[in-house]
Amino acid sequence: MNLFDELNEPQRQACLATDGPVLVLAGAGSGKTRTLTYRIAHLIQNQGVHPGQILAFTFTNKAAREMKNRISVLVGPDSRFMWIGTFHSVAVRILRENIRHLGYDDRFVVYDTDDTRSLLKDIVREFNWDEKEWPPSLFQTAISRAKNKFQGPKQWTDTSFFGERVRQVYERYQKRLKDLNALDFDDLIFQTVALLDTHPEVKAQYQRRFRHVLVDEYQDTNLAQYQMVRHLVGPEGNLCAVGDDDQSIYGWRGADMRNILEFQRDFPGATIVRLEENYRSTQVILDAANAVVRNNRERLGKELWTEKKNGEKIRVYRAPDEESEAWYAAEVIHEAVRHGHKLSDCAILYRTNAQSRAFEMAMSRAGITYRLVGGKRFYERKEVKDVLAYLRVVFNPADDMSLLRIINYPRRGIGDVAQRRLREYALDQGVSLAGALAAAGNIEGLSAQARRASLELSELLRSFQAQDGQSLADRVRHIAEASHIMTQLRQERTREADDRLENIGELISEAKRFEDEQGTPDLGEFLGWVALVSDWDETDEDAGGVWLMTVHSAKGLEFPVVIVAGLEEGVFPHMRSMDEGTVEEERRLMYVALTRAQEELYVTYAETRTILGRTTANPVSRFIKEIPEELVAKSQRIAPPDRALSGANRTVEGLALGEKVRHPRFGWGTIVAVRGDGDDTEVTIAFPGGGVRSFLAKFAQLTREETGA
Ligand SMILES: Nc1ncnc2c1ncn2[C@@H]1O[C@H](COP(=O)(O)OP(=O)(O)OP(=O)(O)O)[C@@H](O)[C@H]1O
Ligand SMILES: [Mg+2]
Numbered sequence: 001m002n003l004f005d006e007l008n009e010p011q012r013q014a015c016l017a018t019d020g021p022v023l024v025l026a027g028a029g030s031g032k033t034r035t036l037t038y039r040i041a042h043l044i045q046n047q048g049v050h051p052g053q054i055l056a057f058t059f060t061n062k063a064a065r066e067m068k069n070r071i072s073v074l075v076g077p078d079s080r081f082m083w084i085g086t087f088h089s090v091a092v093r094i095l096r097e098n099i100r101h102l103g104y105d106d107r108f109v110v111y112d113t114d115d116t117r118s119l120l121k122d123i124v125r126e127f128n129w130d131e132k133e134w135p136p137s138l139f140q141t142a143i144s145r146a147k148n149k150f151q152g153p154k155q156w157t158d159t160s161f162f163g164e165r166v167r168q169v170y171e172r173y174q175k176r177l178k179d180l181n182a183l184d185f186d187d188l189i190f191q192t193v194a195l196l197d198t199h200p201e202v203k204a205q206y207q208r209r210f211r212h213v214l215v216d217e218y219q220d221t222n223l224a225q226y227q228m229v230r231h232l233v234g235p236e237g238n239l240c241a242v243g244d245d246d247q248s249i250y251g252w253r254g255a256d257m258r259n260i261l262e263f264q265r266d267f268p269g270a271t272i273v274r275l276e277e278n279y280r281s282t283q284v285i286l287d288a289a290n291a292v293v294r295n296n297r298e299r300l301g302k303e304l305w306t307e308k309k310n311g312e313k314i315r316v317y318r319a320p321d322e323e324s325e326a327w328y329a330a331e332v333i334h335e336a337v338r339h340g341h342k343l344s345d346c347a348i349l350y351r352t353n354a355q356s357r358a359f360e361m362a363m364s365r366a367g368i369t370y371r372l373v374g375g376k377r378f379y380e381r382k383e384v385k386d387v388l389a390y391l392r393v394v395f396n397p398a399d400d401m402s403l404l405r406i407i408n409y410p411r412r413g414i415g416d417v418a419q420r421r422l423r424e425y426a427l428d429q430g431v432s433l434a435g436a437l438a439a440a441g442n443i444e445g446l447s448a449q450a451r452r453a454s455l456e457l458s459e460l461l462r463s464f465q466a467q468d469g470q471s472l473a474d475r476v477r478h479i480a481e482a483s484h485i486m487t488q489l490r491q492e493r494t495r496e497a498d499d500r501l502e503n504i505g506e507l508i509s510e511a512k513r514f515e516d517e518q519g520t521p522d523l524g525e526f527l528g529w530v531a532l533v534s535d536w537d538e539t540d541e542d543a544g545g546v547w548l549m550t551v552h553s554a555k556g557l558e559f560p561v562v563i564v565a566g567l568e569e570g571v572f573p574h575m576r577s578m579d580e581g582t583v584e585e586e587r588r589l590m591y592v593a594l595t596r597a598q599e600e601l602y603v604t605y606a607e608t609r610t611i612l613g614r615t616t617a618n619p620v621s622r623f624i625k626e627i628p629e630e631l632v633a634k635s636q637r638i639a640p641p642d643r644a645l646s647g648a649n650r651t652v653e654g655l656a657l658g659e660k661v662r663h664p665r666f667g668w669g670t671i672v673a674v675r676g677d678g679d680d681t682e683v684t685i686a687f688p689g690g691g692v693r694s695f696l697a698k699f700a701q702l703t704r705e706e707t708g709a
Contacts, residue, residue: 003038003045003074007031014240014273015039018047018212021233021267024242025260027304028289028595029280032242033556036214037067039240040082041074043212052081055210055232057225059217061086061534063556067216083210087225091188092528094195094206101199102191107396107524108181110531114380116140116184119401123172134165142166143173147186148222148254150193179432181398189224196231207234217556218243222254230266237267245300246293247592249552251585257298278304280558282311284631285601289594292626296584313633316624317604322355322566325606326362327699329563332602333368333546334664336561343369347547347559349593351572355565356548365699367665369545373553379533383485383500384507388530390479393434394464395523400426400433407433410488412457418450434461472521473512480504551593562597564590567605568618590623603627655683661702666693 004012014024014035026032040056043049058064064084072079083090092110099106111119120136143166146156153171156163177183183191196203213233215221218241221229233239241263248257264270278286286304293299319325333346348359353374363370378384386409389402400423407422408414414422425443426436440446440454460482467475480486486504489497514526547559566572573586594601603624608617655661659671666687673684673694681697695702 010273010275011035015042017271021237021270022240023263023270024273026275027244027302029278030275033216036216036242037070040071044075051078053211054082056084056214088188088532091192094192098202105181108183109392109396109399111182111184123169139169143170144186147190148224150224181396193224193227203231206232212238215241219245219248220250220255221259223256226259246588249589278306280598282308284311285597288627288631289591291628293591295626296587312600314601314631315633319606322358322606322609325604326358330362330366343546344544345560348563349551349554350565359548365696370548371545373549381503383503387480390483397434398432403433410484413449413453418446421445472515473508476511477508551589554596558598560598561600563602564593565604567621567624569621570618572621664701
């Protein structure tokens with residue numbers, strides 16, 4: 001097959017320009033990611049570049065996986081030698097190979113935001129500052145900002161009272177992290193850049209290794225990431241970056257559009273390619289997206305066109321409240337399915353995660369399977385973190401923070417007093433907390449009980465370490481058992497404890513999956529992988545169902561049917577952006593949202609919305625007003641939700657066991673249970689071949705046999 005038959009002229013040009021820097025600057029859906037993928041295939045297939053010489057950055061692990069799969073189809077199994085990943089995962093690989101040059105041990109662990117928050121809390125306590133006045137999140141944000149700009153504590157410039165305190169905390173925090181042999185997320189990039197900055201021989205080694213560097217979603221790289229790219233690109237300057245200034249939506253995380261503007265300065269002689277044909281959406285959708293984003297002043301300016309001239313008009317729906325909005329979404333989806341779409345063709349996009357609740361509820365009630373991207377993450381659950389804390393200490397005995405988490409969990413008689421004593425000893429002697437445990441026999445001021453328990457724990461951890469080399473899943477299982485975490489949960493005999501046990505079981509399965517897929521039982525690799533698991537990796541993509549996610553998560557994706565919800569001033573654009581003067585970034589976010597749609601686009605808003613128990617009435621979003629009227633369908637409702645509800649109500653009166661009813665999605669079934677009454681009536685229906693499902697009768701749109709469908 002000729003690769004280039006599947007590309008248009010400018011896309012081909014971007015693939016063929018393999019000597020020197022290339023910047024592809026183009027709007028949504030114009031084939032930037034596709035071009036990048038084909039360029040890699042072209043390099044391997046036609047230019048004799050070895051897959052191991054290719055380094056590509058994507059914005060999510062999911063995108064990396066997809067790109068890898070795509071390329072392996074084009075070039076075969078050797079593609080496994082390519083380095084394709086997020087900035088963070090590439091950084092972990094580089095640091096594991098080289099971090100010793102920076103005085104860390106290569107068995108470092110990665111701290112998530114929870115872990116760093118406890119560490120910061122600890123530090124504030126050490127300084128004896130009021131924790132209410134100086135919450136850890138304050139420092140977390142400030143330190144993260146600094147790292148994204150590649151500013152260490154030494155480069156700190158803010159000398160105000162507040163700034164001075166941040167500097168103090170920042171300095172102590174970095175020192176503590178190093179003692180703990182831990183890195184936070186931002187450190188991964190920061191330390192990689194520091195490493196490449198100060199170790200020319202390491203830098204040269206990577207530059208020789210990677211002859212071609214590629215970056216997707218280039219508009220969302222921050223300064224530190226940009227510097228990482230610059231260091232890794234060799235003297236030949238073979239860098240291909242693709243991006244869209246109109247889709248820059250991570251300013252809050254330090255993404256800097258100037259990276260695009262400065263590309264030409266940093267990589268002189270760069271070929272600039274523009275793509276203008278969009279292959280994703282209908283002209284109506286593009287016109288709407290173009291019209292909205294045109295209201296931004298800070299942009300390079302470009303327009304998109306498509307050959308898909310026709311297209312359904314956009315439907316705008318005004319709901320009385322967020323529940324009706326969600327119910328409307330459910331109707332849209334039923335309708336789409338009736339017209340032959342799969343559930344997985346449909347996506348509901350919203351501005352903040354908190355908005356998902358109403359949609360989840362409506363989907364469950366309407367019997368629509370859905371997949372939520374984001375939300376409470378598996379790896380953030382307490383019991384999972386407890387077992388992981390054991391694993392981390394086993395892997396990296398210097399990790400005092402993780403040891404503190406489990407030093408007395410399950411309870412073993414090392415109380416607060418004993419813990420304080422052990423920490424004092426560790427500090428005095430310059431050893432880790434694990435070292436103090438081992439020396440408990442000689443530490444004064446410990447009760448006999450605490451002393452015995454400390455020594456036992458120390459011995460237990462040592463026995464866990466001795467299992468290096470066994471299967472990972474077995475190790476995780478053994479640790480969860482021998483630590484008595486499982487025993488304790490089993491004894492509780494509550495539903496919650498059962499859930500927790502199940503989650504630990506899931507963690508063990510994850511360890512097995514990791515081992516099977518990555519082909520290594522290495523605990524460190526597993527922990528590194530866990531730390532970088534993103535919302536997407538926790539979504540079962542094969543499961544089917546409507547997608548629920550934030551607009552940020554939808555970056556780079558496309559769906560035939562898209563519902564963009566919550567278009568109210570204060571929600572989208574978000575309140576904070578109005579205070580901080582970043583409405584243009586919100587508008588880019590709206591542009592991203594609209595351009596995810598391939599065929600049908602729905603935009604909804606609610607007249608009143610209850611957030612955190614407070615009901616507010618917000619005016620309709622300016623972004624809706626920016627969509628030209630001629631692109632919006634006149635009839636704005638598929639079916640008014642109130643009528644749908646009352647209609648459903650009528651049909652369910654007096655539901656009886658054994659009665660045959662019809663559900664709009666699952667078809668005919670038999671009622672096997674009825675619970676509750678009035679609006680709360682819940683019916684359970686057995687569908688022949690479709691299983692048994694429960695619905696709130698009020699919402700289920702059931703019809704009776706005699707009335708027909
Ligand atoms: N030359 C082409 N011929 C046919 N289809 C194409 C062509 N180029 C791109 N496409 C298709 O158009 C869609 C959008 O492409 P792609 O996702 O690469 O765009 P993008 O510019 O990366 O979008 P985004 O800005 O949203 O990340 C994909 O379904 C892709 O397969
Ligand atoms: Mg893309």
